Amino acid sequence: MKNFDSFSLLPVITLILLSVVLGTSEFIIIGILPDIALSINSSIAMIGNLVSIFALVYAIGTFIITPATSSLNRYYLIIILTIIFIIGNVLFALADSYLFLILARMLIAVVSGVILAISMTFSAEIAGPAIQPKIISWIFSGFSMAAVFGVPTGTFITHLLGWRTAFLLLSFISLIILLMLIFYLPNTGSGQKSNILRQLGLLKKPHIQLGIMIVICGAASTYVFYTYLTPILQKYLFIPERYISLILIGFGVSTIISNFLSGHIALTGGMRRMPLFFLIQALFLSTLFLTIKIPTLCLINIFIIGTVMYLQNSPTQLHFLNTAVREKPEAINFSASLVPISFNIGIALGSACGSLVVIYSSIQYVGLWGAAIACGAVFFNLKLLKT
DSSP: OOOTTOBOHHHHHHHHHHHHHHHHHHHHHHHTHHHHHHHTTOOHHHHHHHHHHHHHHHHHHHHHHHHHTTTSOHHHHHHHHHHHHHHHHHHHHHOOSHHHHHHHHHHHHHHHHHHHHHHHHTHHHHBOTTTHHHHHHHHHHHHHHIIIIIHHHHHHHHHHHOHHHHHHHHHHHHHHHHHHHHHHSOOOOOOOOOOHHHHHGGGGSHHHHHHHHHHHHHHHHHHHHHTTHHHIIIIISOOOHHHHHHHHHHHHHHHHHHHHHHHHHHHTTGGGTHHHHHHHHHHHHHTHHHHTTSHHHHHHHHHHHHHHTTTTHHHHHHHHHHHHHHHOGGGHHHHHTHHHHHHHHHHHHHHHHHHHHHHHSOGGGHHHHHHHHHHHHHHHHHHHHHO
16 A cells, blocks of 8 residues: 555455454354253253364364465455355354254354454555554454444344344355455465464464463453353342343443554554553452452442453554564464464463362452463563563
């Protein structure tokens, strides 16, 4: 582009909408587990396994497929993967057994992370360096938008017309977005040919290793608490069930704000500013158990946690992309996948840690453990700045 301080609006909107449907497809299942279980005569626990299976396949698939396809034309690749994503959602809507549900979810998961990673690399084509961090934060914000709008809407449609209709509607909307991808994304040409092992060599770089640990700790610290947000609202704050969804929407709005602030941080200091925000995250997580008996203060605390939840996204994404451009250009696509891979690992670890806290201690202490993990993010961030 000739004007590097501008950007093309339609490609940006397209990529944001793409991340919204990716997030909706991933998260909607949490709210409709009972409906799916009832329809195929399965237990909620068995259907709940679809969540962990999705996260595992998501991380592994993104890790393998992204470097393996780096030499391919990104324009055609994202279109093909989006078609597979749509097929996976249609198959899930039509599945009539537990086995086919798993296979369909695996198909969706294996391409979702790669689609997100590739969409991030288009930020350099549709915007100049001054705008790129904001574009990245807007793309990430699509997942928050999914939590605020997509998931509640999908749950409402499920209760009105059934969960299969919800996934078929999601597939139809994804088809519209596919057409937008075809018409509005720039054709970037083929990437550099490179051996997969050479691309994976990016993981040997200390800056990359520390960045991965920062993302894992940052995600895990929040998800120790976030996984049990609804039980906290119900059992400790005594929020009536009819108001839970409103509070969750409010929390989702705070995460949207977090994503937008993330882009600003990436433009004004990036990783140099993140230790302060991780400390703020640790502070409010640690005080959660003190405010849990005072509903108003606790809700304020929770919304502040939501506001700092995704501040790391744009700075770390830009850190990985810049490191790859500087030290291993052939691994640019792979570098873009490191945030979603690391974040999903953090989600898994945080949820597991939260489960242990609930089993062996009390749910009101999940914030303290989250704060301890956030301090780990501070440690690795400070080490990165000294490297």
